[in-house]
Amino acid sequence: MTSTSDSTITMFGADWCRDCIRTKKQLDALGVEYTYVDLVADPAAVDVAKEISGRTNIPVVLYPDASHHVEPSNADVEEKLRELSLI
Numbered sequence: 500m501t502s503t504s505d506s507t508i509t510m511f512g513a514d515w516c517r518d519c520i521r522t523k524k525q526l527d528a529l530g531v532e533y534t535y536v537d538l539v540a541d542p543a544a545v546d547v548a549k550e551i552s553g554r555t556n557i558p559v560v561l562y563p564d565a566s567h568h569v570e571p572s573n574a575d576v577e578e579k580l581r582e583l584s585l586i
Contacts, residue, residue: 502532508533508585511548515539518570519558525573529586 507519510526510533510574512519526533536544538557548559552569560568562583568575 506532506563508563509532509536509561509579511536511544511551511561512537513538516557519543522558522560522571522576529577529580531580531585546564552555 508526508531510519510522512523512535514520514537523535536548538545538548545555548557549555551561551567552559554569556570558570560571562568562579563585564583566579568579571579577586
């Protein structure tokens with residue numbers, strides 16, 4: 500969880516969200532660099548996440564190719580990371 504370069508994944512989530520916790524654990528376990536946007540700490544980012552996904556569900560995972568997942572399964576995330584050669 501470091502820089503916000505063009506090759507970085509951004510994850511919008513909240514610490515009370517089980518799917519967010521699962522997705523964060525997966526990214527950490529895979530050693531993937533990402534930026535975490537805590538929607539509780541930064542309520543204004545809720546609108547950004549909703550604009551990206553068109554939904555209010557979280558997590559929203561934004562990939563470097565401008566695609567995104569909403570409430571993705573671990574398999575969905577892993578498949579996308581492989582497609583982008585990030586793992």
